[in-house]
Amino acid sequence: MTSLPENNPAAATSPPRASTTPESAPSKPAANPTPGGTRAPAEIALTIRDLSIYFGTNKVLKEISLDIQSKAVTAIIGPSGCGKSTFLRSLNRMHELVPEARMEGQIRLFGHDIYSANVDPVVVRRRVGMVFQKSNPFPTMSIADNVTVGLRLNGIRDRGLLAERTEQTLRMAALWDEVKDRLRSPAISLSGGQQQRLCIARALAVQPELLLMDEPASALDPIATARVEELILELKKDYTIVIVTHNMQQATRISDHTAFFYLGELVEYDTTSKIFTNPTKRQTEDYVTGRFG
Amino acid sequence: MEAPNHQWRKIKNVMMQITTLVCAILVITPLCLLFYHLLSSGISALNWDFFTKLPKPVGETGGGIANALVGTFVLLGIAAMVGVPIGVLGGIYLAEYGASWLNRWIRFGADVLNGVPSITWGMVVYALVVVPMKGFSAWAGGIVLGMMMIPLIMRTAEEVLRLVPNGYREASLALGISKWRTILQIVVRTALKGIVTGVLLALARVAGETAPLLFTAFGNRYWNHNLSDPIAAVPLQIFNYAISPYEDWHRQAWAGALVLLLVITLINVSVRVLTRDRFSQSTH
Numbered sequence: 001m002t003s004l005p006e007n008n009p010a011a012a013t014s015p016p017r018a019s020t021t022p023e024s025a026p027s028k029p030a031a032n033p034t035p036g037g038t039r040a041p042a043e044i045a046l047t048i049r050d051l052s053i054y055f056g057t058n059k060v061l062k063e064i065s066l067d068i069q070s071k072a073v074t075a076i077i078g079p080s081g082c083g084k085s086t087f088l089r090s091l092n093r094m095h096e097l098v099p100e101a102r103m104e105g106q107i108r109l110f111g112h113d114i115y116s117a118n119v120d121p122v123v124v125r126r127r128v129g130m131v132f133q134k135s136n137p138f139p140t141m142s143i144a145d146n147v148t149v150g151l152r153l154n155g156i157r158d159r160g161l162l163a164e165r166t167e168q169t170l171r172m173a174a175l176w177d178e179v180k181d182r183l184r185s186p187a188i189s190l191s192g193g194q195q196q197r198l199c200i201a202r203a204l205a206v207q208p209e210l211l212l213m214d215e216p217a218s219a220l221d222p223i224a225t226a227r228v229e230e231l232i233l234e235l236k237k238d239y240t241i242v243i244v245t246h247n248m249q250q251a252t253r254i255s256d257h258t259a260f261f262y263l264g265e266l267v268e269y270d271t272t273s274k275i276f277t278n279p280t281k282r283q284t285e286d287y288v289t290g291r292f293g
Numbered sequence: 294m295e296a297p298n299h300q301w302r303k304i305k306n307v308m309m310q311i312t313t314l315v316c317a318i319l320v321i322t323p324l325c326l327l328f329y330h331l332l333s334s335g336i337s338a339l340n341w342d343f344f345t346k347l348p349k350p351v352g353e354t355g356g357g358i359a360n361a362l363v364g365t366f367v368l369l370g371i372a373a374m375v376g377v378p379i380g381v382l383g384g385i386y387l388a389e390y391g392a393s394w395l396n397r398w399i400r401f402g403a404d405v406l407n408g409v410p411s412i413t414w415g416m417v418v419y420a421l422v423v424v425p426m427k428g429f430s431a432w433a434g435g436i437v438l439g440m441m442m443i444p445l446i447m448r449t450a451e452e453v454l455r456l457v458p459n460g461y462r463e464a465s466l467a468l469g470i471s472k473w474r475t476i477l478q479i480v481v482r483t484a485l486k487g488i489v490t491g492v493l494l495a496l497a498r499v500a501g502e503t504a505p506l507l508f509t510a511f512g513n514r515y516w517n518h519n520l521s522d523p524i525a526a527v528p529l530q531i532f533n534y535a536i537s538p539y540e541d542w543h544r545q546a547w548a549g550a551l552v553l554l555l556v557i558t559l560i561n562v563s564v565r566v567l568t569r570d571r572f573s574q575s576t577h
Contacts (some may be wrong), residue, residue, distance in 0.1 A: 092467060094463065094466065094467060097463070097466070122466075122469050122470075122471050123469065124469075125466060125467055125468065125469040126468075126469030127469075129467065129468070130467035132460060132463065132464065132467075134460055136458070136460035136461055136463075136464045138461060138464070138465075138479060138482075138483070139461075139483060140482045140483055140485075149465075149468065149470075150468035150469060150470060153465075153468075153470045153474045153478055154469065154470065199464070202464075202468065203467070203468065206468055206469060
């Protein structure tokens with residue numbers, strides 16, 4: 001029922017847990033296996049098959065199947081209540097915080113079933129990071145402590161490593177130059193846009209393989225939004241990003257693929273340019289041209 | 294509209310206003326009387342000796358309540374050791390883990406416990422601690438105050454933990470931090486000032502308790518050198534002095550009450566300072 005963009009599902013059997021996070025110099029993709037020009041077959045980061053999510057008896061996602069390409073930005077669009085946030089949260093098992101949530105189907109991260117019985121959701125969340133709509137740096141911690149909290153609370157004490165990771169991830173989040181002289185100040189002293197980039201740095205510091213973003217710019221002013229979008233395009237070189245957005249222009253600016261959700265179903269999934277210029281389904285066309293939703 | 298009608302309405306309005314004002318003033322009158330009495334009757338016995346000396350034998354004037362002051366702080370220390378961990382952890386359970394039906398019963402139980410007369414607590418601890426230990430002791434006195442603190446601390450801890458926005462819990466869990474670490478290092482740390490406030494208020498509440506100490510800590514005219522022996526406490530000393538027939542002891546009872554009130558006021562002021570800090574922080 002869904003058209004999968006360019007990739008064939010067989011490609012999902014590529015090397016499991018391929019390292020998407022180079023240890024040093026994140027801005028230099030020296031070890032990038034796909035240099036510009038010769039395009040290697042795109043690797044699949046996530047394989048989702050027949051995913052259904054229930055909250056109690058309410059079926060909020062209906063048999064979703066799609067592949068998410070590695071080192072690309074995939075946008076999830078759709079009107080409010082279409083299940084796009086639930087979809088995103090099912091990718092790192094955050095939807096399980098709702099007591100009566102239940103899932104069916106399969107999600108594989110680089111070939112590994114993240115819902116298999118012996119997988120701890122805590123471990124899944126270390127591999128799949130998340131940035132929320134409302135920036136939420138921890139108010140009791142400094143800027144630097146916010147960045148390293150995921151490492152420190154998982155037992156890493158090495159001060160040298162923590163300092164190194166702080167600078168590295170703050171640079172990746174394009175925040176280093178603004179905060180390098182006040183790393184010990186409270187995180188809540190930053191502006192809203194800076195706080196959101198701090199949250200992105202915090203998510204990157206644990207070196208996830210995938211980054212989920214739930215409307216990360218919807219609470220920001222246009223300038224801060226532009227900075228976050230630039231950052232997403234920069235991060236795409238090393239990370240796989242799935243982003244939920246209400247803003248169609250944003251989807252066209254930053255994403256490679258777009259999935260349109262409506263009433264819990266995946267209506268259409270294709271390259272972003274196809275979705276926005278020549279969609280196959282009537283519903284998609286109506287939504288992207290602003291006729292409903 | 295007829296004029297007299299208006300007049301009557303205005304009179305009713307003014308009468309109502311005056312009545313409520315008088316009642317509002319009546320509310321703070323006892324406090325003023327209390328301070329006035331304590332100051333006028335107790336200030337004459339309040340001197341350096343009062344804070345540093347042991348009570349004098351019957352018939353001699355002078356002496357102090359140093360042992361009772363220390364005793365009260367020792368009892369509060371034991372009470373905190375009992376009440377704080379159980380109260381705070383219980384509050385964490387209610388706010389972070391509990392199933393709603395169980396929470397309802399626990400909250401109901403805590404509210405009932407808050408209403409249990411303090412002398413009842415004394416009798417219970419007398420049976421549970423004093424009888425098996427074959428004697429009154431500081432332990433028994435501290436335990437009874439600690440048990441009285443548990444429901445108070447538990448309810449305030451639950452309230453302030455619930456005030457921590459859910460976004461912080463989600464942010465922490467999404468970083469792959471386990472639930473118990475999230476609760477201790479993120480949620481409790483965010484609510485810490487509120488929890489400390491609750492603990493201080495509970496301490497202030499039990500610091501003046503007399504009835505439960507009568508047959509647990511019992512009181513002591515000398516220094517306590519062993520927590521398994523009876524210990525003096527300011528409220529007990531006040532009670533013993535107040536029911537005595539000696540004029541000098543009566544003055545000391547007033548002075549003791551004044552000191553006790555000052556200690557409790559001090560705790561309340563520190564609570565004020567703590568909460569003011571919290572509000573100023575959240576506005577940044």
